[in-house]
Amino acid sequence: MPRPERGAPRPPRRRGMGRRKVCRFCADKGMLIDHKDGRMLGSFLTERGRIIPARVTGTCARHQRHLTNAIKQARTLALVPFQTVYPQ
Amino acid sequence: MPNRRYETLILIHPEQGEAGTKELVVRIKQLAENQGAVISQLQDWGARELAYPVARQRRAYHVLLEFRATPQALLEIERNLKLMEPVLRYLSVRRAENAPPAAVRPTAGGEAPRGVEATDEVSAGDDGEVGLMNHEEGV
Numbered sequence: 001m002p003r004p005e006r007g008a009p010r011p012p013r014r015r016g017m018g019r020r021k022v023c024r025f026c027a028d029k030g031m032l033i034d035h036k037d038g039r040m041l042g043s044f045l046t047e048r049g050r051i052i053p054a055r056v057t058g059t060c061a062r063h064q065r066h067l068t069n070a071i072k073q074a075r076t077l078a079l080v081p082f083q084t085v086y087p088q
Numbered sequence: 089m090p091n092r093r094y095e096t097l098i099l100i101h102p103e104q105g106e107a108g109t110k111e112l113v114v115r116i117k118q119l120a121e122n123q124g125a126v127i128s129q130l131q132d133w134g135a136r137e138l139a140y141p142v143a144r145q146r147r148a149y150h151v152l153l154e155f156r157a158t159p160q161a162l163l164e165i166e167r168n169l170k171l172m173e174p175v176l177r178y179l180s181v182r183r184a185e186n187a188p189p190a191a192v193r194p195t196a197g198g199e200a201p202r203g204v205e206a207t208d209e210v211s212a213g214d215d216g217e218v219g220l221m222n223h224e225e226g227v
Contacts, residue, residue, distance in 0.1 A: 036097060036152070036190070037179065038139070077097055078138040078148070078181050 021058025036068040038079035049081040089158045093183040099150040101174040125157035
């Protein structure tokens with residue numbers, strides 16, 4: 001099977017359709033990552049309370065890092081759930 | 089000794105009631121000031137729904153304290169918070185020197201927070217009501 005030339009730039013491959021996702025925090029400088037803002041953090045959690053991966057939300061690595069930290073801080077303050085299905 | 093900017097969010101047991109909470113907040117304030125902390129802001133978020141039960145409580149009073157203090161003072165403040173029975177949780181965070189003062193948070197899933205009333209609905213034609221903000225005067 002013929003291999004592509006060494007060092008040749010790989011053609012950009014984008015599986016699936018749809019537009020490129022942009023990091024919401026980069027796009028909107030006014031949007032701050034704050035561990036006290038449960039509502040904002042909640043938009044980066046699944047129904048069950050898990051953190052949505054950056055590959056889904058499009059958040060850049062740097063902001064995703066800050067975001068996970070903030071979510072974990074918010075969890076200890078009960079502003080955001082660890083999980084939403086609790087034994088009762 | 090370095091003087092740093094900190095911010096502490098404190099959750100208080102709801103059984104304290106309004107008066108008990110006020111009293112406790114005053115105690116915490118004094119505690120901080122005795123440690124040489126300079127309080128720049130005190131936000132009362134009121135009783136809010138918790139994301140999960142803490143100490144079998146579904147809600148808690150939230151108080152946000154913004155201040156400058158030495159790291160040693162913070163340690164002492166936190167040690168004392170830990171000893172206070174009605175304090176369910178707290179979290180202190182160091183803030184950047186150039187960070188803006190903590191914005192007044194709207195409450196999600198709680199009743200309207202006391203101390204934030206002056207922002208949205210009331211703003212129309214109600215200019216004289218700025219005193220509703222619970223922030224510390226003159227500090």
